[in-house]
Amino acid sequence: MSHVIETKNLCRSFGKGEILVKALDNANLTIDKGEFTAIIGPSGSGKSTLLQLIGGLDEPTSGEVFLDNKNISLMSGAELSDFRRDHIGFIFQAYNLIPVLSAEENIEYIMLLQKVPVEERSKRVKEILQAVGLQGKEGRRPAQLSGGQQQRVAVARAMVSKPSLILADEPTANLDSHTGAALLDMMKELNEKHNMTFVFSTHDPMIMQRAKRIIKLHDGRIVDDERRSA
Amino acid sequence: MHLNFSLAQRNIFRNTRRTALTICLIASGLAALLFTDAFIRGMSVSMIKTSTETFLGDAQIHHQGFREANDIDVYLKKNLQLYKQLENIEQIKNYAPRVMAGAMLSSSENVTSVIVYGVDAQKESQVSQLKQAMIKGSYLADKKAEIIIGDDLADLLEVDLGDRLVITVSQAQGGDLSQELFRVSGIYHFADRFMNKGLAVINLMQGQKLLNINGVHEIALRFNHVQQASDFSLKLWADLNNTELETLSWRQLVPQLSSMLDMSQYSTLIVSIIMSVLVALGLINSMFMSIYERHYEFGILLAVGTRPRQLFWLILLEGFYIGLLSVVAGVLFGGLISYWKSVTGIDYSGTEFSGISMSDPIYLIIDILEFVKISGFILMITVLSCVYPAFHAARLLPSIAMRKAL
Numbered sequence: 001m002s003h004v005i006e007t008k009n010l011c012r013s014f015g016k017g018e019i020l021v022k023a024l025d026n027a028n029l030t031i032d033k034g035e036f037t038a039i040i041g042p043s044g045s046g047k048s049t050l051l052q053l054i055g056g057l058d059e060p061t062s063g064e065v066f067l068d069n070k071n072i073s074l075m076s077g078a079e080l081s082d083f084r085r086d087h088i089g090f091i092f093q094a095y096n097l098i099p100v101l102s103a104e105e106n107i108e109y110i111m112l113l114q115k116v117p118v119e120e121r122s123k124r125v126k127e128i129l130q131a132v133g134l135q136g137k138e139g140r141r142p143a144q145l146s147g148g149q150q151q152r153v154a155v156a157r158a159m160v161s162k163p164s165l166i167l168a169d170e171p172t173a174n175l176d177s178h179t180g181a182a183l184l185d186m187m188k189e190l191n192e193k194h195n196m197t198f199v200f201s202t203h204d205p206m207i208m209q210r211a212k213r214i215i216k217l218h219d220g221r222i223v224d225d226e227r228r229s230a
Numbered sequence: 231m232h233l234n235f236s237l238a239q240r241n242i243f244r245n246t247r248r249t250a251l252t253i254c255l256i257a258s259g260l261a262a263l264l265f266t267d268a269f270i271r272g273m274s275v276s277m278i279k280t281s282t283e284t285f286l287g288d289a290q291i292h293h294q295g296f297r298e299a300n301d302i303d304v305y306l307k308k309n310l311q312l313y314k315q316l317e318n319i320e321q322i323k324n325y326a327p328r329v330m331a332g333a334m335l336s337s338s339e340n341v342t343s344v345i346v347y348g349v350d351a352q353k354e355s356q357v358s359q360l361k362q363a364m365i366k367g368s369y370l371a372d373k374k375a376e377i378i379i380g381d382d383l384a385d386l387l388e389v390d391l392g393d394r395l396v397i398t399v400s401q402a403q404g405g406d407l408s409q410e411l412f413r414v415s416g417i418y419h420f421a422d423r424f425m426n427k428g429l430a431v432i433n434l435m436q437g438q439k440l441l442n443i444n445g446v447h448e449i450a451l452r453f454n455h456v457q458q459a460s461d462f463s464l465k466l467w468a469d470l471n472n473t474e475l476e477t478l479s480w481r482q483l484v485p486q487l488s489s490m491l492d493m494s495q496y497s498t499l500i501v502s503i504i505m506s507v508l509v510a511l512g513l514i515n516s517m518f519m520s521i522y523e524r525h526y527e528f529g530i531l532l533a534v535g536t537r538p539r540q541l542f543w544l545i546l547l548e549g550f551y552i553g554l555l556s557v558v559a560g561v562l563f564g565g566l567i568s569y570w571k572s573v574t575g576i577d578y579s580g581t582e583f584s585g586i587s588m589s590d591p592i593y594l595i596i597d598i599l600e601f602v603k604i605s606g607f608i609l610m611i612t613v614l615s616c617v618y619p620a621f622h623a624a625r626l627l628p629s630i631a632m633r634k635a636l
Binding site: 052055057058059077078081082084085086090092096097098099100101105108109110112113114157 | 233236237240241244527529530531532533534535536537538539540627628629630632
């Protein structure tokens with residue numbers, strides 16, 4: 001079976017000499033298509049670092065990351081940008097929308113980069129807005145939306161280009177429990193319906209409850225990898 | 231691409247106050263540059279006009295060696311033949327023959343040294359402003375013993391209209407002293423102190439008789455266009471410069487003015503450089519402030535698949551829009567002030583520039599092509615100033631950018 005994600009001896013350090021901090025230490029990991037995985041661990045355990053390295057947002061100190069069997073360390077800046085654009089959807093903790101663009105334009109942005117024809121773009125934007133329950137709010141700018149609505153737009157933006165992998169860094173951290181649960185249910189449904197791969201970094205028990213696999217990190221090392229039956 | 235334009239337009243108005251201040255800075259710089267350009271253009275024309283129209287002429291013909299030796303014996307003998315030649319040169323509008331010599335001028339009260347000019351009254355009025363400068367009495371009318379002098383000279387010699395003056399000169403061909411009595415027929419005033427105090431003007435024939443010569447020392451020329459005086463490719467310069475004749479344009483006759491005008495071109499360049507540096511630094515500062523504030527956002531844009539090159543162009547586009555707005559504001563502001571001063575002028579009466587006393591206000595001259603060039607230059611500087619901030623933004627690593635958010 002081909003892995004969507006594979007990391008080999010992945011290390012990431014910050015600082016030098018005596019103040020050298022190993023954020024990630026020799027992480028070996030494979031994630032398959034359709035997984036709904038949560039990476040958990042205390043603050044500073046390396047969850048976000050691992051997610052950023054998987055998404056090609058950061059460069060490893062050593063080791064390799066393979067996405068869809070492609071070594072992203074060997075990609076040029078533009079190739080990596082295109083790969084992220086076409087294969088990965090990102091959802092961040094908060095404030096991750098472009099403030100000067102409306103909800104619709106934020107969602108449309110990636111498709112514009114992909115040069116998707118205008119008719120196709122507006123069709124997909126309509127569908128995704130409906131899926132995340134934001135019909136009628138497409139013209140609003142992020143500042144005119146609540147935290148939950150902003151995060152829904154972020155989810156819609158991450159999914160609209162139909163990526164094979166969605167990386168979500170603490171997506172419910174700034175949401176109340178009701179909104180967070182609704183958002184997670186929506187993502188779970190997308191995972192099940194479209195076999196999309198989701199990888200979360202979180203301490204949120206709601207995500208842990210829904211996850212099919214939980215990878216536990218401690219001091220930059222993977223200390224546990226638990227798979228759950230559906 | 232459309233979204234990039236839209237993003238850039240919206241981004242520049244995210245911090246309206248900062249953008250407005252940046253636009254004000256660039257627009258003020260541009261307006262100052264446009265004003266300086268129009269002012270220097272106006273000043274140059276005014277100085278050339280003051281210098282050539284007062285008495286000098288656009289060019290002068292002398293006998294070879296006259297200017298070096300300042301010897302009254304060196305004069306143009308075949309003047310009638312020369313007049314015919316001048317009348318056949320299409321670029322020459324008018325000419326005025328003159329004789330000249332250093333002389334003692336005495337009144338009943340005082341005595342002083344002057345340069346006496348003998349001029350053809352009618353021809354002189356077509357070349358210099360002697361006739362227009364009369365403030366008392368009348369201009370020369372080819373009458374015997376009439377003399378016109380400047381008001382300062384009249385004060386010095388304590389004379390007025392109708393008073394007697396005696397000119398004593400050393401004659402040509404032997405150097406015998408010659409004296410003749412004149413009566414003040416008119417008093418003139420120029421902005422130039424030397425003209426008012428050091429010059430006395432009599433009729434040409436009387437001057438020739440007084441100096442015992444049958445030719446002229448100088449022929450002042452007025453061209454159809456003053457620019458022709460600087461166009462040395464014209465045939466007339468070759469025709470009027472030979473073993474006997476020396477013809478010089480005002481640029482050669484008043485080299486200090488010519489140098490000053492050449493220098494003034496550099497002053498526009500220097501002002502442009504200073505302004506450009508200020509504009510560039512102001513904009514770089516403003517763009518960096520804007521970029522640092524948006525680090526997190528750039529991280530997001532890069533994370534979702536925006537290529538670094540696209541981010542680079544986005545910042546340049548923002549700079550272009552700021553530049554465009556600044557140029558519009560600067561051209562409006564600078565253009566309006568320059569236009570206003572091109573109509574009302576700036577009064578520099580009595581002020582001396584490079585030995586030229588300004589008599590009239592300086593009227594600014596707007597050169598549209600130059601305005602377009604300067605505006606284009608400032609727009610280019612604005613965009614170029616954004617290259618460094620844009621390069622910085624494009625090189626950001628998404629994870630670092632998202633961590634560095636302010």
